[in-house]
Amino acid sequence: MAAPVAGKQSGGSAHPRAASPASNPVQASPAPLQPFPAPPRASSAPPATPWQPRPAQPGVFARVRPDAPPPIGSAALWAVLATGILSALLLGEGLGINLLLVALPAAAGAWLEARRAGRKARAWTLTWAVGGPALLVVPALSDAGWPTFLAVVSAVALGSLALHGSRSWLGVLAGSLGMLDRVVPGVGWGLRGVRARATGSRAHWGTVLRTAAVAAVLLLVFGTLFASADAAFADLLGDVLPDVSVGDGPVRVLLLALGLVGALAAAHTAAAPTRWDGITVRPGRARGRVEWALPLIVLDVLFAAFIALQLVVLLGGYDKVLEETGPKPAEYAREGFWQLLWATLLTLVVIALALRLAPRGGAKDRLLVKGVLGTLCVLTLVVVASALRRMDLYVDAFGLTRLRISVAAVELWLGVVLVLIIAAGVFGARHLPRAVAVSAAIGVLAFGLISPDRLIAEQNVQRYREGKAIDITYLQNLSADAVPALDRIPDPNMRACALREIQSTLRRSDAPWYATSWSEATARDLLAEHPVAPVGSPCYELNDTDDRIGRDPADPADPGRSDPYDPY
Structure with missing residues (x-):
């Protein structure tokens, strides 16, 4: 009787439906433990090679290209x-x-x-x-x-x-x-x-x-x-x-x-x-405070030493400086303007490079940058004022020309740019590029509206009324903007020589109303009321070597030619 019972139990345990883990927990075999995760299945893609090209990154033109x-x-x-x-x-x-x-x-x-x-x-x-x-x-x-x-x-x-x-x-x-x-x-x-x-x-x-x-x-x-x-x-x-x-x-x-x-x-x-x-320009590598500030501080000291002498001239010591240094008024008025103009331009380049390499550690670095560069900008403004003062002395001695009024306008605009840089250091530089562009546009507009040829003629005619030299050969090549001023020359022969070329040009021109400027129309009316009379003597006899713009009458070595800086 025992054997059949054992066989029955044995057979029951061998049949898959005879027992389950829930009904017989002792005989249920637990799942094997896996202490480490199974390795991932290998991909079918071929392995990457060192010489395989990388995916192309979007270039500069992709960032700026419009839709x-x-x-x-x-x-x-x-x-x-x-x-x-x-x-x-x-x-x-x-x-x-x-x-x-x-x-x-x-x-x-x-x-x-x-x-x-x-x-x-x-x-x-x-x-x-x-x-x-x-x-x-x-x-x-x-x-x-x-x-x-x-x-x-x-x-x-x-x-x-x-x-x-x-x-x-x-x-x-x-x-x-x-x-x-x-x-x-x-x-x-x-x-x-x-x-x-x-x-x-x-x-x-x-x-x-x-x-x-x-x-x-x-x-x-x-x-x-x-x-x-x-x-x-x-x-x-x-x-x-x-x-x-x-x-x-x-x-x-x-x-x-x-x-x-x-x-x-x-x-x-x-x-x-x-x-x-x-298109973004990465800033340059920041320098240390001493490495960055020391050359600029030396430059500030040099500017201050130069300005110390210039302030004497600006405050009225012009004659005293000439007595001590030796040059004549004409030489001192001429020399230095172009050097000061280049100094102003190079200062702007130095400021741009200094901002790229400035230290950027924190508030102290920002204060150092503002202090050093702000001082340089203020000193450069004095250099601009000195350059304009020299040009004023030069124009008073020799008269106004196109080149002189043009470079004076450029120097004045550079001073405006320096003021904008100082304002950017105080209020932020977010609008500085557009503000500089606006200042350039306003300068061009003002330069056109003041009519440079008219100013040149008025200044030289006023000099002639004061008994100074006048260059008729130069003035007769001006545009119709100068006619109202040249018409006021008191000497009839000199007036005729100054206006003869302009009147001939206006007579040859038959431009319609939409292609005629207001100055040209005004000049036509003025010359129609007061036409140019025939000249009694050749114009070159009225314009000898003592009357050329740019000549120093007190210098016998001057050959009487036009100002070498003046290509017109």
């Missing part, structure tokens, strides 16, 4: 077309208010595309947008070519900044030239927009062309009839309408293309500006 702009809008296309037509009709005879008239539709097209792209106007954007047209007022007022050139270039730079909205040093510099890389993309963008509209609405374009043709025919027929019926009306049409001839065809086509390309580049930039601020 693709949306298709150009119909209103912007009409603005671009208006810009091209006005360029072809108005820009062929010269510069005046016509440049502002051409810029307005181009600016309107860029503004429309900026709105369609969802861009919002900010304070700095409005500053650039207002400054550009303001600079284009200079060609409408001044006849001189060199202030006009500076104003036009600055207006284009401000317009580009308005479209990009840059704020860093590199962004402001690149943003002022940023529209140049949009010429080819802008043309393709505009052609795609024209093609899309021409394909979808052929009947609409046919209606527009027929309407324009009918209007042109009506204006031509009835305008010709009215002009032949009334001479006054014919003169009015001749003054108002552009003078277009067949011989000017190639030039007009070129101006049309330039207007279209420029307006498309501006609109394309407004729709998708390049992010020039994405």
Whole structure:
């Protein structure tokens, strides 16, 4: 009886359904323990090799490259077309208010595309947008070519900044030239927009062309009839309408293309500006306090020693210094200005490098940087004042010229930059790059509005009234801006010599109203009322070696030539 029982138990335990761990915990076998995790399964990918190229990192251009702009809008296309037509009709005879008239539709097209792209106007954007047209007022007022050139270039730079909205040093510099890389993309963008509209609405374009043709025919027929019926009306049409001839065809086509390309580049930039601020310049390796500050402190001491002598001159010790040092007034007035101008420029370079290498440990380092560089800026301002004082003495001795007034203006602007750097050290440098750009634009605008040729003529005529020398050969090469001042020369022969070349130039010019500056129109009226009389003797006899600008009459060794610093 015992055996069957044992066999039954044995058989029951051997059957898988006879017992379970819950019913018989003693016989249940626990899971084996694994003290270490199982190794991961090997990947099927081949192992990396040392010479395998790494994935390409986004480059500089990837950070600044703009997104693709949306298709150009119909209103912007009409603005671009208006810009091209006005360029072809108005820009062929010269510069005046016509440049502002051409810029307005181009600016309107860029503004429309900026709105369609969802861009919002900010304070700095409005500053650039207002400054550009303001600079284009200079060609409408001044006849001189060199202030006009500076104003036009600055207006284009401000317009580009308005479209990009840059704020860093590199962004402001690149943003002022940023529209140049949009010429080819802008043309393709505009052609795609024209093609899309021409394909979808052929009947609409046919209606527009027929309407324009009918209007042109009506204006031509009835305008010709009215002009032949009334001479006054014919003169009015001749003054108002552009003078277009067949011989000017190639030039007009070129101006049309330039207007279209420029307006498309501006609109394309407004729709998708390049992010020039994405290019960052890493700061230089910070130096220790002594290593960084000691050379600058030595430079401050050198500036202070030089300024100690300059203050004597500025406070009225001019004659005493000349007695002790030996040079004549003309030599002392001339020497040193160019060296001081270069010293100012190099000081700005030193400040830029010093800021890159300045210690950046904490509040004490910041205080050290502000103290050393602030002292250098203040001392440099005194150097600027000394340079301007020397130029004033030089102009008082020899008269005003284009080069002298230009370099004096540059030195004055460098002083403004130093003041802005000092303000940035006190209030923060966030707006410093844009503030420097604004100061340059304001300087160019003021330089054009004061009419340098007019100032040169007024100063030299006043010197002649005081019994000093006057250089007629130099003054007769000035622009029409100088006519009101030259007309007040008391000697009739000298007045005729000074105005003869300008009057001849104005008589040869037949520019229409939109290509004539206000100064040129004023000069025409003045010379019409008081024409230049025939000269009784040759003009070179009235302008001997003692009357040349830049000569020291007290120096017999001076050959009487123009100032060697003056290329005009």
